[in-house]
Amino acid sequence: MKKETTPKNLISFIKDTLLWNLSGSIGYQIYLCILVCLMLTGVYGYVIQFKLGLSATNMSNIVSWGFYISNFTFLVGVAAAAVMLILPSYIFNDKDLHKVVIIGEVVAVGSLVMCMTFVFVDLGRPLQFWHLVPGIGQLNFPSSLLSWDILVLNGYLALNALIPAYIVFCHYQGKEPVGKYYKPFIFISIGWAVAIHMVTAFLYQGLPARPFWNNPLMGPRFLASAFAAGPAIISLVLHVVNSTTDYKIDNKIFNKLRIIIVSAAVINLLMLFSEIFKEFYFPTHHSQSAIYLFFGLEGHNSLVPWIWTAISINVLGTLMLAFNPFRERQVFLMPALVLLIVGIWIEKGIGLIVPGLVPSPMGEIISYSPSNVELFITIGVVGLGMFVVTILLKPALIIEKRYEDMDI
Amino acid sequence: MDSEKPKKMNRRAFLKGTASAAIAGGAAVTTGCKGKGLLGSSEAFALEFQEYFKKHYRLMTQAERENTVSRLERLARLRQHIDLDIDTTGPSDAVLYGYAFNVTRCEGFMECVQACVKENNLDRKSNTQYIRIFEMEHGQMSPDQGDGKYFHMVPRQGHFYMGVQCFQCDNPPCVKACPTKATWKEPDGIVVVDYDWCIGCRYCMAACPYWGRRFNWNQPEIPEAEITRKQHYLGNRQRVRGMMEKCTFCIQRTRKGKLPACVDACPTGARVFGNLLDPDSEIRFVLENKKVYRLKEDLGTEPKFWYFID
Ligand code: SF4
Ligand code: SF4
Numbered sequence: 001m002k003k004e005t006t007p008k009n010l011i012s013f014i015k016d017t018l019l020w021n022l023s024g025s026i027g028y029q030i031y032l033c034i035l036v037c038l039m040l041t042g043v044y045g046y047v048i049q050f051k052l053g054l055s056a057t058n059m060s061n062i063v064s065w066g067f068y069i070s071n072f073t074f075l076v077g078v079a080a081a082a083v084m085l086i087l088p089s090y091i092f093n094d095k096d097l098h099k100v101v102i103i104g105e106v107v108a109v110g111s112l113v114m115c116m117t118f119v120f121v122d123l124g125r126p127l128q129f130w131h132l133v134p135g136i137g138q139l140n141f142p143s144s145l146l147s148w149d150i151l152v153l154n155g156y157l158a159l160n161a162l163i164p165a166y167i168v169f170c171h172y173q174g175k176e177p178v179g180k181y182y183k184p185f186i187f188i189s190i191g192w193a194v195a196i197h198m199v200t201a202f203l204y205q206g207l208p209a210r211p212f213w214n215n216p217l218m219g220p221r222f223l224a225s226a227f228a229a230g231p232a233i234i235s236l237v238l239h240v241v242n243s244t245t246d247y248k249i250d251n252k253i254f255n256k257l258r259i260i261i262v263s264a265a266v267i268n269l270l271m272l273f274s275e276i277f278k279e280f281y282f283p284t285h286h287s288q289s290a291i292y293l294f295f296g297l298e299g300h301n302s303l304v305p306w307i308w309t310a311i312s313i314n315v316l317g318t319l320m321l322a323f324n325p326f327r328e329r330q331v332f333l334m335p336a337l338v339l340l341i342v343g344i345w346i347e348k349g350i351g352l353i354v355p356g357l358v359p360s361p362m363g364e365i366i367s368y369s370p371s372n373v374e375l376f377i378t379i380g381v382v383g384l385g386m387f388v389v390t391i392l393l394k395p396a397l398i399i400e401k402r403y404e405d406m407d408i
Numbered sequence: 409m410d411s412e413k414p415k416k417m418n419r420r421a422f423l424k425g426t427a428s429a430a431i432a433g434g435a436a437v438t439t440g441c442k443g444k445g446l447l448g449s450s451e452a453f454a455l456e457f458q459e460y461f462k463k464h465y466r467l468m469t470q471a472e473r474e475n476t477v478s479r480l481e482r483l484a485r486l487r488q489h490i491d492l493d494i495d496t497t498g499p500s501d502a503v504l505y506g507y508a509f510n511v512t513r514c515e516g517f518m519e520c521v522q523a524c525v526k527e528n529n530l531d532r533k534s535n536t537q538y539i540r541i542f543e544m545e546h547g548q549m550s551p552d553q554g555d556g557k558y559f560h561m562v563p564r565q566g567h568f569y570m571g572v573q574c575f576q577c578d579n580p581p582c583v584k585a586c587p588t589k590a591t592w593k594e595p596d597g598i599v600v601v602d603y604d605w606c607i608g609c610r611y612c613m614a615a616c617p618y619w620g621r622r623f624n625w626n627q628p629e630i631p632e633a634e635i636t637r638k639q640h641y642l643g644n645r646q647r648v649r650g651m652m653e654k655c656t657f658c659i660q661r662t663r664k665g666k667l668p669a670c671v672d673a674c675p676t677g678a679r680v681f682g683n684l685l686d687p688d689s690e691i692r693f694v695l696e697n698k699k700v701y702r703l704k705e706d707l708g709t710e711p712k713f714w715y716f717i718d
Binding site: 052053054055057059060061064065119122123124125126127128129131132137138139140143144145146147150203207208209210356357359360361362363364 | 460464467534540542550551552553554556572581584585586587588589590604605606607608609610611613614615616617618619621622623624625626627649650651652707708
C-alpha cells in the first residue's frame, strides 16, 4: 500500500470515517443510541455473570454448552456466507453483486466479532484467555479442534477486514485498487470461508461421545444452512441500506440473492430430512437425543415447540422464496427472509447444541432454557455486532458512492 | 519472575514497581478472593499478581513449582487462616494405575461418594460428586439405563449397583479436545487438570463419553473445618469458580503409596485399586481371573477401569 502525502492519506481517512460516523440524521442518532443501550444491557448481564460465575446461566454439568455456543454456531455460518457474494463478484466479475460485496464483507466482520464475543462470554475464566495465545500461552494445535477454530476464525476476520479496507482506502484516494495486492487474498478467503464452517462443524462432529453430533453430514449441512441464512441476513441489511441511504440497490441483486438462498435452503431441508429419516425409521439407543428434540423425553420437552416452529417456518420461508408469488415486492420478500433466518437460527443453534448434550452419557435428561443473564448478554452481543456493521458500513458506502459518481 | 521465599517487604516493593491496579485487581477477582475488600492485604494482592502470570505446570522447573506452592500455601494462610501442605510428587517408574469394580459386591451404600467429597475438597454448595452409583435392575448392563438418584434403603431386592467415575482412559478424548493443554495424561496413567491453566471452555466435558468431568459453575464452598489440608497440586487442591475438575484416583494419596479414599471407604470391598504393571497386584489378579468388562469399548477410549462379576 502506497501512502502519498496528498491530503487524502491514512490520517485523513481515519478522521473522515470518524466524522461520517458521528454525523447523521436524528433518526440515525436515535438508532445509535438504541444500539448503545443494547450493548449496556449486555455489559450489565456480564457484570452479574462475572461476579457469580457461570452459575448465573442455566447451564449445568449436563447441558454444559447453551445459548452462547448456539448463537456462536449460527453466526459462524453467517460469516462464512459472505463468500456467496465474494465468489461471483471477484471471480466471475458479476457487476451487480460487485456493488454489494463490500456489504457482505462487513456483515461477515460483524458476525465474526459476535462469534468471538460469544465464545469469550462462555469462558469460565475469561481473564485467563491469554493461555490460548501462541507464544505466551499454549495452543493445543493441531490436536484440539477448538484451537483450529480459534485460528481459522481470526484468520477469516483479518482477511475480511483487510481486503475491503484496502479497496475502500484506494477508492477514498480516488485510485483503482491494484489487483495483485488483493486478488490472491480473495482466493484465500474463499477457501477460508468454507474452512471456518467445516472446522466449526468438526468441533461437534469429532466427538464420538455425542452420537447426535458424531454425524458425517454435519459439515455439509452447516454449509447449506449457512448459505441460506447468511445471504438472507445480507439481503435484510441491503434492504435497510436501500431504504435509509442514497446508496441504491437494484432489484436484480435481490433476485440473485434470492436464488442463492433458495438453492441452499432446499439442500438444507433435504439433508435435514435425511437425518430425521435415519433417527426415526429404526430408532436406536443413539436416537434418544433426536427424540428428546422432536418429542421430548420423560416430560422434558422444552425444545419441542421450538424445533417444530423452526421446521415449519423454515419450510414456509423456503416455499415463499422459491415460488416468489409477489415478484420481488419487498414487503413480502423480507418477511419470508426473516422466517427463514429465524428457522435456521433455532434449528442450528439451540436445536443442535442442547440435544447433543442430552441425554448425558449417563442417561440423564434435563430441560434447558437460557437464563435472564444469558439473554441480556446475548442482546448485548447482538447490539455490538450491529454497531460494528453500522460504523464500518456508513463510511464505506459514502466512499463507494463518491467513487462511483466520480467514474461517471 | 522472582524466586525467593515470601517476604513482606519484597512483595510490597514488587507491587509498587510493576503492578497495574487493573490487571492485579482482575487477577484477584478471578482467583475468587472474597471478603476483606477487593484485594485483601497487599501481600495477598502481590501473590495473586504473580499467580496470574505463572506458567503451565508442565513447563515449570522444580524451583518454579516450589514457588507457586509456597505462594498458594501463603495465600491460604492469609485468606482462610489455614495451613495447607501442597505436594507436587511426580509419578514413579513402572507404575500404571488401574481400577476394578465388583458389581456383585457393591450394595449401594455410597460411603465412597462421601469419602471422595471430603478427601477431594469438592464443592458442598453445588453438591459436586465425582462418583455416581447407579441402581440397576437385573438384565441391564449400562448405567445409563439405571437410576442414579435413588433414595431409599439399600440393597434393594432384584437390583444391583454400579459405580461410575472418571475412568482415566488410556486414549482420553478429553485430553485431545482441550485447546490449552490444561488437561493431560500423566505417565502413571492418571488424567489430571492444571486448574490454574484451565480457561473453563468445557470442550473436554463435551468430549468425555463417561461424564467424568465436573465444572465449577459457582465459587466452591467448603466448611473450613472440613478442608482436607494434605493436598496435591494436580489433585485435591482447592479450586475456584470457572475451573474444570475430575477424579484423579486421589493422586495426593496414591502417589504416596496409599489407596484412593473410595477404596478405603468401601465397606463391602467392591473396589480394587493397584498397579497394572505389578504382576502380583490384586488388580492384576482380578483382570486375569475374573470375567471383566468395560463401558463403551466401541469408542476405543481404553478406560483403565473394569467391572467384574464374582
Ligand atoms: S473418563 Fe472422561 S474425563 Fe476421564 S479420562 Fe476418560 S474421557 Fe477423560
Ligand atoms: S475446560 Fe479447561 S480442561 Fe477442559 S478443555 Fe477447556 S481449558 Fe481444557
